[in-house]
Amino acid sequence: MIAQVIVDVPVNRTNRPFDYRVPDWLTPIINVGSRVIVPFGPRKLQGYVVGILTQSAEALESTRIKDVEQVLDDTPPLTAELLKMSEWMSKQYLCPWVTAVQAMIPAVLKGKSEKWLTATDALDEETCGNSGLLWELNRKRHLPLAEVEKQFPDEYMLVPGWIHSGLLATEYQVTDRITRKQQSFVKCLLEKEQLAEAIVSLPARAEQMRRVLLLFAEHEGQTFSVQMMRDEHGISRSPLKSLEAKGWIAIEQVEVYRDPYANRRFAEKPKPQFTPLQQEVLAPILQSVQSQSYASYLLHGVTGSGKTEVYLEAIEQTLEKGREAIFLVPEISLTPQMVERFKGRFGADVAVLHSALSSGERFDEWRKIIRKQVKVVVGARSAIFAPFQNVGLIVIDEEHESSYKQEETPRYHAREVAIWRAKENDAVLLMGSATPALETYALATRGRYTLLQMPDRVGNRPMPEVHVVDMREELQAQNRSMFSRKLHEMIEDRLRKGEQMVIFLNRRGFSTFVMCRSCGYTMRCIHCDISLTYHKTNHTARCHYCGYTIAQPAHCPECQSEHIRFFGTGTQKVEAELAKLFPGIRVIRMDVDTTSRKGSHEELLNKFRAGQGDVLLGTQMIAKGLDFPRVTLAGIIAADTSLHLPDFRAAEKTFQLLTQVGGRAGRHELEGDVVIQTYTPEHYSIIHATRHDYPAFYQDEMLQRRRTGYPPYFRLVLITFSHEDVPVVIRGAHTMADYLRPRMAQTTILLGPVASPIARVKDRFRFQVMLKYRDEPHLAELLAQATAAFEEWNKQQKVLMTIDVDPYVLL
DNA sequence: CGCCTAAAATAG
C-alpha cells in the first residue's frame, strides 16, 4: 500500500504529494485525510494523506521510497470534502496545498518537528564524567536540542564531539499540542437494596458519606462529577475516597470538553410570529432547503428588519431535514448575545468558534463537530471549514464585512469558499446584509443569487431621522469645536431626558488625507479617483495605487483658502471635549486602549446596557450588531474620514458605516435621531445613507466603478514583491510583469510595477503589480506558470512574492 | 592545502 502525502513544507517546490510505503501494522488505521508523520530528507515532518494506492504499487516501490512512520489520529481530521476543497483553494488562491489544509483544522493539530538529543547504549554512569548534560541525558535518555542549548549553554559546543564518539545521537520528533481535559466522575457500584443497607450500616458520624449515598439513592444510575459534589453538595474528597475503598463507588477519569459556556443557562426564547415580509422571504428559502439542491440567496434587509429570525428558521428546517448548518458572522458581532440566541434555540446542538477561545476550547468545539455531536456551527470566517459531512445550509450574516477575507496565506474569502461548498453539497447559501457588497448585489441583480428584499423594520418602526450637518458652515459660524451646534443641542437634550447616545468616530481615516477645511475639497489622484495621502517627510500628496505624486499646496486649488491640511482625530480627544462641554457626562470609551484586556469589551457594553453611561464613544466596533433599547441618538463626528481613504471601496465603506450607525438608534419604542457631521454633505454616499436608499447608492457607485475600472466591473489580482534592495525588487516585479503582459487577454490591464503604498516593511522594500481583468478563464493557471517562471529567475535572488486574488487591502 | 562561509540542491 502506498500513501500519497503532502508535507508541511509550505513552498512551491514541495507542493505536491510524495509517495510513502504504508507498513502493514498501519494499513488498518491509515485513511485518505489522515495526519501522518513521515521522514522527509534528513528530517521527520507532519503530513496529510491525500491519496492511497493499492494497485500498481510495485512499480512505485521500485524507486527509493520510505515508510510512513506514524498515523496520528484514530479518525482522519480531514473529510473527503475538505480535502477536495483544500485542493481547489490551493489552485484558486495560489497557495501551497498544505497551507490550505492547515487553515481548515485547529491549530493544535499542527505538529512541530523538533530535533532531540538521545543517549546511546554507550552512555552510562562511567562515561558521563563531570558533564552535567551527560548525567541528565543518562537519566532521561533524551532531551529536545533547544532545551539543551538553554540549560547547558557551556556544554552545547561539546555536543558534536560526543555525537562523533558515539555517546549521543540526534533524532527528530514531531509533536502536536493536543491536550485533553479530564474530569473525575463518581459512579455508584451498588444495587438498590445493597445501597439501602449500606446507608443504614454507616456510622452516625459519617455524615458526608451518607449524603453521597443518599444522592445515588435519589438519582438511580446517575454519575456525578467530583467538582459538582463539592460545589453543590459540599462533599469533600476524603469521604469519596473512603467509599471507593469500601468498593461501593468508583471514581473515574472521564474526558470532557472545555466549554466556556458550560456553566451558563440559556433561556429558550419562543419563536416569534413572523411578519408578512419575513414569511415572504422565507418561502423560497425554505423551499430550497426542502428540495436539497444548490440555491443562493441575497437577503437585503434594512437594519431592524428581522433578518436573524429568518436565518434561525432556515437553520431549524435544515436540521429537521437531517442536514447540518453553518452560520458565519463577522468576528466583531459574535457577541455573547448572539451565542445566547443560538444556544437558546438549538441548545446542545451548537458549536461556537471564535477568536476569543483558547486553542484547547477551539479544538474541543471542533471535535464536537467531527464527532457529529452538533448540527449547527456559529463562527467567524474559518467556521466555513467546519468538518460536517452533510451541510444543507450556509448562512453569511453581514455578508459585506471585510473580515470574511483572510489577509494571510491562504488569502481566501469565506463567501467564495461558501459558494463552492454549497454547490458541492447541493446546499442552500443565504447571505444577508443591510448594505450588501457591490459585487454581491451586482451578481444578485444579474440573477446569480436570488435577491430577497426586506425594506421595512419589524413592527413598522420608522427608520431614524438623519440630520446632516455641513461642518464648513460651522466653521463659518465661528464654531471651531468638533461638535456642531445641532449635535451639541441633541446631546444636551438626551442628557436632560436621561436617554443614551452612541457617538462614533470614524477612525479608519486616521491615516491622514489632505483636505480644505473651508470648502471640503480633498486632493485626489487624476488617474485613480481616490484620495491622495499626505506624506509628511517631503510634504507631498500621493496616490497609493499608481504612485502619482504632487507637492502639498499651500492654498486650496478650489477656493484659495489657506486652511488646507491633513486631517485626523482621536477618541481620547473627543472624550476630553465631551467632558469639557458637558460637565458630569458619563462617557464609556471603547477603543484599542480600553478594550485590549480579555473580556473588557463585553464588560464595557454591559456597563452601558446597565445605564452606567450616557455616551458610548468609539470606533467601528460599536457600529455593529449592538441593540440598546435606550439609545435614541447616534452621532458621527466626521463622516469624511473614511470617505477619502485611498481605497476604491471608500464610498462603499462610508455608506455601510453610516447605515450601520444609523441602525443603532431607535430600534425599540423610543424613536431615534442620527447626526452626521461632514465636510462633504453633497457626496452621494452621504446623501443616500441619509435617505436609507441603498439602490440609489448602488447606482451611483456602480457608475464610479465602471469609470475607474474596479470591481464589480473588473476583478483584481494584487501581486506584491519585497526585498531589502530596491533595484532587486524592481527587477523581480518587472520579471513577473514581463512574463504576464504578452500572455494576458486583450482586455486585461496590468498596472505597475509601482512602489507599494507602504513602501518599506521590516527593512524590505515593496513593489506591486495589479491586474485588472474582466475575462480571464485561465487566470489561475497563467499565474501558476508565471510563478514558476518567476521562481526560476528568483533562484539567485530572494525576492518574496505574494499573490492576492480579489484583494481587499491594497496596501 | 585546509578551513570557513555562502550558495545551491534536495526532500519519496
Add this chain to the structure above:
DNA sequence: TATTTTAGGCGC
C-alpha cells in the same frame, strides 16, 4: 522550510 552538499574565497 530545514538540512546537507558543493563551491569558492582566503590565509598560510
